[in-house]
Amino acid sequence: MSTLHETALLGPVPAASPAAGATPAGLETRGVSAWFGDHKVLERVSLSMAPGSVTALIGPSGCGKSTYLRILNRMHEMVRGAALAGEVLLGGQDVYDPAARPADVRKRIGMVFQKPNPFPAMTVYENVASGLRLAGIKGVDKDEVVEDALRRAGLWNEVQGRLRSPGGALSGGQQQRLCIARSLAVSPDVLLMDEPCSALDPTSTRRIEETIAQLEQQVTIVIVTHNMQQAARVSRHCAFFLAGEDQPGRVVEAGPTEQIFEHPVDPRTADYVHGRFG
């Protein structure tokens, strides 16, 4: 077991985000394992997430999908007793290089959670602008950035007349898109989404899926979802995680989404995607 400081060869992740219109960086993990204390929860996960594509992580509860997601932007290390091994590369550069600041990594690899978490008393405008403040970005036209982020999150038309209303006054689905806009304001390469629709109604879910489709090419997206139809609709690539009894989670099969759903190689993948377990 070790904390992940073994790969200094490629140099640290630079703080700078991609220029507007530039292809975002892709992500790759090599042999990532994870522990909570003595409990090993992930076993040597190696995956490639292509620049500007949507990758869905699927699998039964407890197989380590969220842990894997949180390893990608260095949130796992915030848990007391958590450890990991392996490599995480953003655009070929080591996310865990000792010289890389976790805050810079999280600026380039944003995260949207299961439950929308805007700052409820802050205005819609300030919620989006807070992304800039938290990331220490200065010298930009805030109005322009806020509008652009809200447009990219598919929320601008609904809130342009309510920018000074509290974020907490929006519907659940709008709040989730506000959180997406807050992440987008700092121009991340990657957006991690941990079951972003599980607290939303079907219409709001559809709007988030449309937003994901619009963001494809602009941002590399990794989404954890329990909804197989959603994984099939939004993703280009898919990875199926599975943990055995008292065994850590591992990737059983990964590939183009169509292949995972239509022609899976492993019978356990077929059983899972067809709802026969999990």
Ligand SMILES: Nc1ncnc2c1ncn2[C@@H]1O[C@H](COP(=O)(O)OP(=O)(O)OP(=O)(O)O)[C@@H](O)[C@H]1O
């Ligand atoms: N903070 C923690 N401390 C200790 N163990 C944890 C912690 N978070 C997760 N685990 C354990 O790690 C394993 C993987 O959990 P994780 O949440 O990553 O799975 P998951 O596939 O995302 O599950 P779900 O689909 O239910 O969200 C589980 O056994 C879980 O109990």
